[in-house]
Amino acid sequence: MLKPIRVIVIDDEKQAREGIKLLLEAVPAFELVAMCEDGLKAIENIYKHHPDLIFLDIQMPEINGFEVLNSLDNHLRPAVIFTTAYDQFALKAFEHHAIDYLLKPFTNKRFYESLEYAKSILQLSTFKRFQHKMESLLKDYFQNHKHDTDTYVVRNRHAEQATFSNKLTIKADGKIHFVPLEEIQYLEGYDSYIKIHTGEKTHIVKESLKTMEQKLPGQSFLRIHKSFIVNMKYVKTLEPYFNGDFFLILASGKRLKGSRNFRKGLGKYTL
């Protein structure tokens, strides 16, 4: 027996996901492995399950369908059937790159046609060609959407969940990057951006330190100055200074000035 084609359905509307699930159940050759309600979960699940095919909604909160694909390594990109209600640019681009898409709402007939088409591209020889098409589609899209490729930290409401709790989700150039929180040593705020210092790399995001503070778990990260948040894990010593100000010395040797206004927070740490 042939191996079933493994599918993930990605759509921010519950009924839309469940409808596709229902349609897929009628075809034994396909196996639904996950359903995701946003781009972040989609990326996570694609890395986890390595599906052969995804149904991908374009307009989703915060991370759209194109950004999901753009965040995946080339070799991990599955076959894609886009689903959209309306997006003039996307529709034009699909036509131009000859990529299949479903316009919502769609008929059963149209749905099964696109399944057939998906089956055909999953054959090894055509899949390579499909991947090339997808690459040029993404290039096309991000060239036309440069204006909304700001870098910032995604407000992540899944942060309570185990898979996301130890990572900071950063959107940069239409790509999602995950920075493990434990690697962040300290954050330095400027007027309109923040430098996130990890051991080896520095990420720059457009954000204020105040909103950033809300996106970080309070247990390990502490605001010590109007322009510094520090990961207490990396602090080696505290050195008092005048008027209640102080210095924190990190394991790397970096000295960060702390202000007396933020001294309260230090209370729970005995250094």
Place this chain on the structure above:
Amino acid sequence: MRFKWNKTTLIIIFWILFMVVDSLKKIESLTANDETLWLYHLPGYLIWILLTFPLNFLFNWSDKLSLWKRFLFLAGSSLLLGSIKVMLSWTLFYLSFWLLKNEPLKGFADFLSGITLFYFVEAFIISGVVLIVLFVIEVYNKYREQSLRNAALETQLAKAQLQTLKMQLRPHFLFNANNVISMLVRKGENEKAINMIAGLSDLLRMSLERENHQLITLEEELALLEKYLNIESMRFEDRLFIHYDIPESTRLAMVPNFILQPLVENAFKHGISKILGKAEIKIAAKKISERLQIRVFNSGPVLDSAKPLTRNYGIGLSNSINRLTQIYKSDSKFDLVNLNNGVQAEIEIPFYQKVK
């Protein structure tokens, strides 16, 4: 500056015309080379031109008085200014004999005896005429202002209605809603599907048929909004949570027609569509002494205080803000504030209740 200059010209033109008409009447004296014409009447017009400014000032100032008080006040003013005019004119006339004709100055008694009641009555009537002209101009201006204001209100209402319709006809909303319906049918959840079709139809019908009154009750305004939000919450049923807090006492309060729709639209555009996971919209009304306060809260990214407010507001909101100031003048408030992981729009207007 320009306006003042124009006004001055108008006043001078008025008096020149007045003078021409008046002189035609006195054509006999003109031919008879009567001295009173040259030495009394013509300088008199100069004095009138100067006195028109205080008269105009008093006229404008008295606008705040009640009708009767204003009438009495202006009658008094014209008596006073008329008298001043007569005394000035007469003094000038009197001095001109001495200055221009080298006649010796007459005594004070002689000076007074020359003034007759006729001069006073004449001056009083003339200042009355000036006031009537000012009054006509005022009525005309007020009428024009009123019709301009009405036209602006009509346009803004039409814009708000159009915006509401557009929001419902937006392909994303309509096609996704239809997609939900088709999926519900596939799943055999027919009753839910029918509810959604009925909801969509109601929504469209309500915004097409809504009468275009400037003000409607909060209840009517919310009815349309609830239909809209019902559909949105069916689309995002496991993600979007909507709360209403509308006390009975506020339901009949009058609010500008279609005023809440743009706020809710904004809540979706800048809030709900920008966050992952659960999202919330809260609509609350409250009567605070004689004011009505309406709040629309959405969870989502907070406003960037570094950006100018206009960039945070969006175009839809600016129409709402313009309408509020147009309808309530300075008696309304509009505010956007950051509040626990979201943004709250707040409108405050005078509380008027619909008369049953």
